[in-house]
Amino acid sequence: MFNFAAPKARMNQNAEEKIKQAALRVFIQKGSANCSSREIAREAGMNVALVNYYFRSKSKLFALIFETVMQDFLKSMVQVFSSDLPIREKIKILIEREFEFLGQHPDIPNFVLNELARNPEAMQGILPVLNMVNESGVFDEARKLQERGDMRQMDIVQITILIMSNCQYPFMAQPLMKVIHGVSNETYKEHLTAHKTHAVNMVLGYLFPNDQL
Amino acid sequence: MFNFAAPKARMNQNAEEKIKQAALRVFIQKGSANCSSREIAREAGMNVALVNYYFRSKSKLFALIFETVMQDFLKSMVQVFSSDLPIREKIKILIEREFEFLGQHPDIPNFVLNELARNPEAMQGILPVLNMVNESGVFDEARKLQERGDMRQMDIVQITILIMSNCQYPFMAQPLMKVIHGVSNETYKEHLTAHKTHAVNMVLGYLFPNDQL
DNA sequence: ATCTGTTTTAAACAAGTGTTTAATATTTGT
DNA sequence: ACAAATATTAAACACTTGTTTAAAACAGAT
Numbered sequence: 001m002f003n004f005a006a007p008k009a010r011m012n013q014n015a016e017e018k019i020k021q022a023a024l025r026v027f028i029q030k031g032s033a034n035c036s037s038r039e040i041a042r043e044a045g046m047n048v049a050l051v052n053y054y055f056r057s058k059s060k061l062f063a064l065i066f067e068t069v070m071q072d073f074l075k076s077m078v079q080v081f082s083s084d085l086p087i088r089e090k091i092k093i094l095i096e097r098e099f100e101f102l103g104q105h106p107d108i109p110n111f112v113l114n115e116l117a118r119n120p121e122a123m124q125g126i127l128p129v130l131n132m133v134n135e136s137g138v139f140d141e142a143r144k145l146q147e148r149g150d151m152r153q154m155d156i157v158q159i160t161i162l163i164m165s166n167c168q169y170p171f172m173a174q175p176l177m178k179v180i181h182g183v184s185n186e187t188y189k190e191h192l193t194a195h196k197t198h199a200v201n202m203v204l205g206y207l208f209p210n211d212q213l
Numbered sequence: 214m215f216n217f218a219a220p221k222a223r224m225n226q227n228a229e230e231k232i233k234q235a236a237l238r239v240f241i242q243k244g245s246a247n248c249s250s251r252e253i254a255r256e257a258g259m260n261v262a263l264v265n266y267y268f269r270s271k272s273k274l275f276a277l278i279f280e281t282v283m284q285d286f287l288k289s290m291v292q293v294f295s296s297d298l299p300i301r302e303k304i305k306i307l308i309e310r311e312f313e314f315l316g317q318h319p320d321i322p323n324f325v326l327n328e329l330a331r332n333p334e335a336m337q338g339i340l341p342v343l344n345m346v347n348e349s350g351v352f353d354e355a356r357k358l359q360e361r362g363d364m365r366q367m368d369i370v371q372i373t374i375l376i377m378s379n380c381q382y383p384f385m386a387q388p389l390m391k392v393i394h395g396v397s398n399e400t401y402k403e404h405l406t407a408h409k410t411h412a413v414n415m416v417l418g419y420l421f422p423n424d425q426l
Numbered sequence: 427a428t429c430t431g432t433t434t435t436a437a438a439c440a441a442g443t444g445t446t447t448a449a450t451a452t453t454t455g456t
Numbered sequence: 457a458c459a460a461a462t463a464t465t466a467a468a469c470a471c472t473t474g475t476t477t478a479a480a481a482c483a484g485a486t
Binding site: 036037038048049051052057058059 | 473477
């Protein structure tokens, strides 16, 4: 008979899943090129050969991990955009959610941008996620608002840059800022939460110059 | 007698300098861990052993390169800060110079932040450069302006974050933005130059809310 | 218990890593 | 011209890399 049931686990937990989680941690912390299959296996508490037994190759495993990271990375954005809140609320909540997400995953922006800049193959793992963004219709909505004169005339590309700059860079620059200003981990985190308010106010104030605060 | 003159070059150019320049290119493009000594030697058109002959080890060579990159990275900032222009002009020129510098070295921010986040040894190569920043007296000046109420009350750390976010991230996110919005290299560069104006206006408008434009 | 398919392991593979060595080539000082 | 110092090379070192292989351990069904 065929075995339709899921493969039985011999370990205390599913080995495949354990490797995936270990790979997620190691890849994000060290990058795709600066870590070894053996390190991932060690982090998962398993044999090296199991990595390729379940995922064929290190690069295939990385492609899988990278796609899931990109989905997490953009998922909350798309959720906010797909809602029917007024545009100012959308942007406010978007920035606040981004700060919340990055507070828990501070090293994901560096991971994503670095892989995209240096690992050409990573580009293809992004294509499925791209549809998520395009199908959300965010960009179309912003264009309509601009046609009504309700928003500063500004290319959508630059609006995206504007918002993401003020959300992601503060987390990416943590090591640099800590050493430049000589502050501790804790006080920098306080700066980050305080910075969220500045980001919201500044971005909204610039995108909607006719509003009175 | 001792030989006070610089070592004579047998190649068409100084071999040591050629290796340095090759290392600069390779390190910035691939990172300290994702490139080999042989690749640097090949890029310089020399033998592998010469790398260690002149620089003792790969990590010593990297420390040297990283420090010079950090100096270039912060030099223009310090120059502007050390001038005696009015504060609004200082910030304006600072942002414009940053955009100009990054237009010619777009991959330096990713390189610097990535090394600082993942290569703990890189931290020490930054200490000499730190003094440059501190001795410029920028931060003290900003504090005085705030005491006079001439500037938004805001921690210096966050002001630094604010300015650098809107300068560096647009260049770091180039691969991501290109694929998200499906634009070419050339049009993205046009977006970048257009974005410079937005960055200046937005940052100045937020830091000096009492100004009328 | 035996058979069957799946999971796990240790060992090996070729290729690439940073670094060293010992010999060669070139320049320099006399 | 010769000798000392410097520059350059090919080869080797021990080690790590990703991947494969063949054997072992295990589970479930009969």
